[in-house]
Amino acid sequence: MESLEQKIQEAEEFRDKYFLHHPGSVDSVEKQKAVREKILPLLQDIPLETQGSSSSTARYNLVCGRILNVAHEYDPKCEKHLTHAIKMEPSLGEAWYELGECLWKKKDYESATDCFKTSLERKRTAKCLCALSMSLRQQAQQIRSNDKGSKEKQEHLFAESSKLCEEAVVLDRDDGHAWHALGNAKLLQFFTNCQKNFNLMQEAKDAYEMALSKGNEYLNPDLHANYATALKFTQDYASCIKHLKDACTYDPSCGETKETLQSLSSFLLQLNEAVKRKGKLKPKRLLRFQKSINKSDLGLYGIERKETSGSENIKRLREVNFLDLKEGSNGDLITCGKVIGIVPNSETRIGNRVVFSSTFVGCDKTGSCIAFSVYNCSSKFGFIIGDSFAVPEPYVIDVKVDGLKNINASGTSSDIDFRLVRITDSWIMAKNGKLLSRDFIAYCEMR
Secondary structure, eight states, X not given: OHHHHHHHHHHHHHXXXXXXXXXXXXXXXXXXXXXXXXXXXXXXXXXXXXXXXXXXXXXXXXXXXXXXXXXXXXXXHHHHHHHHXXXXXXXXXXXXXXXXXXXXXXXXXXXXXXXXXXXXXXXXXXXXXXXXXXXXXXXXXXXXXXSTTHHHHHHHHHHHHHHHHHHHHHHOTTOHHHHHHHHHHHHHHXXXXXXXXXXXXXXXXXXXXXXXXXXXXXXXXXXXXXXXXXXXXXXXXXXXXXXXXXXXXXXXXXXXXXXXXXXXXXXXXXXXXXXXXGGGOOHHHHHHHHHHOOGGGGGGGGSOGGGOGGXXXXXXXXXXXXXXXXXXXXXXXEEEEEEEEEEOOOOEEETTEEEOEEEEEEEOTTOOEEEEEEESBOTTOOOOTTOEEEEXXXXXXXXXXXXXXXXXXXSOOEEEEEEEXXXXXXXXXXXXTEEOOGGGBOOOEEO
16 A cells, blocks of 8 residues: 555646646646546556455545546546445545545535535544635635625634634644645635735735745645735735746646736836836926926825814825835825826736726826825726825835746847835825825725
């Protein structure tokens, strides 16, 4: 059995490294065929002594099921073997887990969840805890937002999902899949909680980093794609691009990841050009915008408290130009300018949630230009060229990506290098001298 176990592990590694060893292939069907050709002979290698008593016959069916489960696609023979195994020996927790994985591929999620729960009643293992965690997240995402108590149900399921993953990494801190699952759970918790607790986002990113350092989990394209989602939202674009490329390397057949990489690359190239070319405005028009910027653009942020009763809750901030801002947080400062360019932004998808942002290029009274990215915007939010804006306590990100190329376009690569102000709550801004209301906020939408 030790020799067979080694062969099963080799088959799993063959599956995970298939596209690395076959760089010319981008066909998932071709991969499935190759994996099946690798695993089917292993059924003949099962030791004969496993076909004796009732207990060992159950073990035989378990081994058959496990071998067939190496393939990513559902196999009815796999389900048959595993069903026989648990009928003969219901105490086999491993068989319950494998059957759950098999039924999950069949999209029989309810039965799969029951199998995972039964397996955990026999023995709590990291891999089964992760499987049940995934199942709870899937249940949470299926809850319709207009159902009574839907938000509370979702938050409860996501919290339970996180707890299961936390238990999994305690049981086996070297299990990369467990760390990956924990990252997914924390990421979804962050967005379910209206992005208020940034500790959850950091915990998600830390978990993904741990997953990359454990075993062969770095070969999992989903890990790189999921990590890229977190990095894209936090606008660490250089790392995001890297992991999207890694995801495409480990699974070149995934069209969705390629589309995300292409969309993000195109967006960054457009934004970089818009900043460098000052929104492509003619010099005279740009100069007219610069001269029109004045203190009134600050709205209530620029009014002394004694001048109006409506400003007593407005924090007094010192106005600075774009070049006076430092990378990171700029507390007690405010900057204002004119919109000189709008750059359409791509969506960020987290499960079946969609995060929207609005991106524009602004100039200040000195003619300096930087980008602004506003998250969680409702359909009411929007700027047009010529609008004035003011951003209190701006958070600045220096975006640098070396050698970025639009993969659908010919030509040389471009180095991305521009400064961006990240705004997570649109209602703190002033637009044309007036503060925006909370009606302009819209957190994740379900899709």
